[in-house]
Amino acid sequence: MKQNSLSKAVLERLPVYLQYLRSLPANAPENISATTIANELGLGEVQVRKDLASVCNLGRPRIGYMVSCLINELEAVLGYNKINDTIIVGAGKLGKALLAYEGFKNYGFNMVSAFDIDESKTGLTETGKNIYPLSELKKRCKEMQIKIGVIAVPAEQAQSVCDLMVESGILAIWNFAPIHLNVPKNILVHNENMATSLVLLSSHLTEQLNERQS
Amino acid sequence: MKQNSLSKAVLERLPVYLQYLRSLPANAPENISATTIANELGLGEVQVRKDLASVCNLGRPRIGYMVSCLINELEAVLGYNKINDTIIVGAGKLGKALLAYEGFKNYGFNMVSAFDIDESKTGLTETGKNIYPLSELKKRCKEMQIKIGVIAVPAEQAQSVCDLMVESGILAIWNFAPIHLNVPKNILVHNENMATSLVLLSSHLTEQLNERQS
DNA sequence: ATTATATCGATAAAGATATACCGATATGCT
DNA sequence: AGCATATCGGTATATCTTTATCGATATAAT
Structure with a gap:
């Protein structure tokens, strides 16, 4: 392990390698070449080698x-070995899906509980996790020293939820609301922008259909 | 409109501008400067100008x-004016959340219906959309000329669902399963990789915490 | 009318990322 | 043993992306 200042681009590919390597069957060969990985993942072999070299x-x-x-x-x-406790604000369909998803622990994340302004949602979920009133967010974050928050509320409420999170000591925010959040500069916001994802699909589709016509 | 070969980077920012512009109140000034947009969205003003110039x-x-x-x-x-009909395979929590989400129509997408291998899920959702047995996927896609599919099934089933989609004439796939999909080269796969998103949060957090110590 | 200012688009420079190339090395084959 | 081959890591090159700079232009102020 040598890690010093990995570029964002590399950082985004490393989890893909890890995912792929973990998915290899137990009876697979002990060793694997960059060439093989590249072919399987549809990347360049040089890129794979360079990425891996940045790690070890x-x-x-x-x-x-x-x-x-x-x-x-x-x-x-x-950092998948240290567990990052995370809370979710917004216990609608998306919030609940994220709260219930077991897979996060593979990435070192633990979705602890959700918060919702609608107090009728308060209680235990099927998977045994708590949903609390939003009013308890600050207190509980401080108590549990939560540093990561997920925003899964409608756009209109996102900024105020965000402010509340910052106040509660959260340092990194995973934002699913389709809106730009204003935060102090030491806070990281990662936008999970559906519009962005969809645009890539849609513009590919347009290209494809145009090609067929010509 | 001039659009010719926009880079991926630009294509990912354009929806953000659109989202922001749409969110402006009705009584806002008729005109807006690149400087203002840049400040609001936390981007460089030159970048905003360049991005917009690539459009008009x-x-x-x-x-x-x-x-x-x-x-x-x-x-x-x-391409938000042409409506892209889209189907979802996997009617678990995530699939249902995507099916119910109203916001996609703002991006020109219409989530038509979902499919699931578990036939007990068949029927109408609260929002009046159909869930069909997976066995009907091919027939219904052909009928409705669906070109976009969402994969919201566990990793183990993702590749076979993907193959089925390709067979059904789908050209663009939005993949939520944490696995690399192998597809013919004219098919676009966009991976909504939670691992990737989380890594960025987590590595920011590590940096932040290290800084505080030193 | 002249000057000051905000803002644009274009071009140039810098920075980041991806690709190509090459010498080194470990294995298998003749 | 000697040669062919797959594969590595590093350096060099090319491409893509962002940032800086600058002249041009439309409005407002003097």
Whole structure:
């Protein structure tokens, strides 16, 4: 593990490698080459090698990388070993889906509980997690030292929820509301922008259909 | 509107501008400057100007851009006027949330119906949309000429669902399963990778906490 | 009318990211 | 043993993206 200042682009691909490596069957060969990974994931082999080199140098010519070591290194660099407790504000369909999703623990995240302004939603979910009134957010975040929050409320309420989160000591926000949030500069906002995702699909589609016509 | 080969980076920011412009109150000034947009969205003003220039050249010095025109141009370039009918495979929490979400129509998308291998889920949702057995996917896609599909099933089933979609004539796939999909090269897969999003949050957090210590 | 200012679009420079190339090395084959 | 081959890591090059700079222009103020 050597990690120093990984670029955003690399940081976004590393989890993909990790996911792929974890998905390999138990009886797969002990070692894997960058070439193989590249083919499987549809990337360039040089890029894979460069990305992996930014994490560790344990590839051997003609042999490749030892899968188990690579997984360990990636987990270490990505911080998947330390558990990050996270809360969700908004217990609608999306909020509940995120709260219930088991897969986050594979990434070192633990969705602790959700908060909603509608107090009738208060209580335990099917999966045994608590939904609390929004009024308790600050108190509970401080208590549990929560540093990560998810915003799953409609756009109109997103900024005020965001402000409340910042006040509660949250440092990183995963925002699902389709709106730009204003935050102090030490707070990170990552926008999960559906519009952005959809545009990529739609513009690909337009290209495809145009090509067929011409 | 001039659109020719917009870069991915630009394509990802355009919806953000559109979203922001639409959110302006009705009594806001008729024109807006790149400087203002940049400040509101936390971007560089030159970047905003360049991005907008890639769509149209209707900014006037000292005046700025006419909001309504800009919205029209952006909608045209992004293809938000043609409605893209879309189906979802997987009617679990996530699938249902996506099916119910009203906001997609703002982006020119219409979530038509969902499909699930579990036939007990078949029927109408609260919002009046149909859930069908997966076995009907191909027939219904062909009938309705669906070109876009959403994968909201567990990783293990994602590849087979994907194959089925391709067979059904779908050209663009929005994949929520944490796995790389193999597809023919004319099919676009956009991965909504939670791991990737989370990594960015988590690595920011690590940096923040390290800074405080030193 | 002249000057000051905000803002534009275009071009140039800088920075980030991806690709190509090459020498080194570990294995398998003759 | 010696050669062919797959694969690595590093350096160099090319491409893509962002940021800086500048002359032009439309309005407002003097």
